[in-house]
Amino acid sequence: MSGHANTYVPKSRLAKWFESRLPLVGLMHSSFVSFPVPRNLNYFWTFGAILIMMLGLQIVTGVWLAMHYDPSADKAFNSVEHIMRDVNYGWLLRYAHANGASMFFVAVYIHIFRNLYYGSYKAPREVLYILGVIIYLLMMATAFLGYTLPWGQMSYWGATVITNILAAIPVVGDTIQSLLWGGYSVGSPTLNRFFSLHYLLPFMIAGVVVLHVWALHVVGQNNPTGIPIKSGKDAVAFTPYATVKDVFAAVVFMLFFAYWIFYQPGYLGHADNYIPANPAVTPAHIVPEWYFLPFYAILRAVPDKLGGVILMFGAVLILAFAPWLDTSRVRSSNYRPIYRQFFWLFVIVCVVLGWLGAKPPEGGYVIASQICTFYYFAHFLIVMPLVGLFETPTALPGSILESVTGPGKQIESGSGMPVGAAAAPSSKG
Structure with missing residues (x-):
């Protein structure tokens, strides 16, 4: 996955046997242990790891919720109430999943603005950046589909508004609308389709995330100066330096996330969504998340x-x-x-x-x-x-080192990466 030499050396006979047939451990070591990262990365660079953590949390809680959810117009709302009241820790799963979507977008917007501020989209990282935009589009589709599943007033009318908007697309708009509706209006077939797509898309996101991480390890990480790694002293090993920073940032983010789950679980939602969907009553103001x-x-x-x-x-x-x-x-x-x-x-x-x-x-x-x-x-x-x-x-x-220590200053011997380890990312910008 990474673009630099693999420094992993298996020690046991079993490890050598396995590595010669499937170098999985070596791949993980070169990508997440010895991989050289710029030594001047700030905490804005930790949001990639936070987003991977949030994606995993959303998939786990989503799969568990799906075991108790009934995707039919007559039973969807009551099945959500069943999850909240009767399923062991169902309230925690639902609040974690619903607020997790908001936290996911908090992290992704910080990640996007960081990319735009530091120019992380510039060559040679164009493909890496475009994969990130694709992930964002898939996230938006997944979040919209998930918002319709509780089948409250705002869910129903949100689905109605968006599917009617799609009908405005020339040539294919009506066809797309009919496929999503599964009939002549928003109803049970629509909800079934939205549930199926909402369940599928997170795994598609995970697949694109793998490509995103792969592309990152080929071209190397950008940094706050925007200049490339020029020597081994400009870089440090991903583990423990970047790993410790990622873990600390993830813990702080989880504390922030926990506040919304336990103290403000419904604040980021809409009150009308606690009312069962009623096609005969239009909310005064239809607003998305x-x-x-x-x-x-x-x-x-x-x-x-x-x-x-x-x-x-x-x-x-x-x-x-x-x-x-x-x-x-x-x-x-x-x-x-x-x-x-x-x-x-x-x-x-x-x-x-x-x-x-x-x-x-x-x-x-x-x-x-x-x-x-x-x-x-x-x-x-x-x-x-x-x-x-x-x-x-x-x-x-x-150099990156100069941006950290100041002009003409040096670091202690041995505190940087070996020059050869940083060669691949620095040669590509």
């Missing part, structure tokens, strides 16, 4: 239904083109004083879009959504290409 609100605001910013759908999907897909839209040769925004201001403006715009997505589509909220939507796309289509051409970056450090 908080992590979809920026895209919901973009959808409603355009009066034309098809135009809104195009912009909503385009807001996600445009992320995949960042490696080619950014014209700067400097990766990290730490050394890009002009672009750094635009980046933080972009973050503020995304937060404001999320706030606007929860507001009714009327008056000043619509105008504000249109302004923020314009800047969202302008950041990628105008700011990234133009700022990279005219901006004068500040001076970069001569």
Whole structure:
């Protein structure tokens, strides 16, 4: 999986026999023990490990919940109540799964903004980055499908709104809608389809995550300076240095996660979803989960239904083109004083879009959504290409080691990686 030499040497006869036939231990050792990582990584680089942990938690809790869930329009809501009241620790499983989706998106948004700030999408990491965008798209689909399963008022009407939106797609829209509905309206066949897809997609995400990690170990990790590993002293072994940092960050994140499970389990949801689905009663305001609100605001910013759908999907897909839209040769925004201001403006715009997505589509909220939507796309289509051409970056450090110790200073002998171990990632950027 990794792009550097394997330093694992089996010691026992059994280990040598197994390694000669299936070098699995050697693969894991070279990828997660001896793999060289830049010594200046900060805690923003721990969110990859946190996301893998959250994916595993979501799969385990989801499989357990599926054992007690009944995907039919007549019984779905009551089966969720059965899980909460009658299944041993069912309340814990459900709250962990429901709030785990929110925590998953908290981590992934930090991960995405970190990539955009430090230029981790630039060559040679384009494929690595695009795989990350694919994971994000699969996450969004999985989360939407999961939100419909409790079959409360917001679940039912959310499914109705989104499937009606898909019908606006030219040529194939009606076909997609009919396939998802399984009939002439949202009902039991729809819920069955959504449950099946919701169960399947996390395993697809896991498969793409394997490719994502593989690509990461081929090209090596980016770092806060954006400059490549140039010598063994620029890098340290993944274990224990990065592993300890990942474990500490994961523990802190789990404490944050535990707060929502035990003290605010329903805060991130919607009160209407505790009411059984009723096709005859439309909620006053139909809103998706908080992590979809920026895209919901973009959808409603355009009066034309098809135009809104195009912009909503385009807001996600445009992320995949960042490696080619950014014209700067400097990766990290730490050394890009002009672009750094635009980046933080972009973050503020995304937060404001999320706030606007929860507001009714009327008056000043619509105008504000249109302004923020314009800047969202302008950041990628105008700011990234133009700022990279005219901006004068500040001076970069001569090496990763210099960024940690300062110019002209050295580290103790033996505290860095052997030069040969860091050769593969550094040769590729």
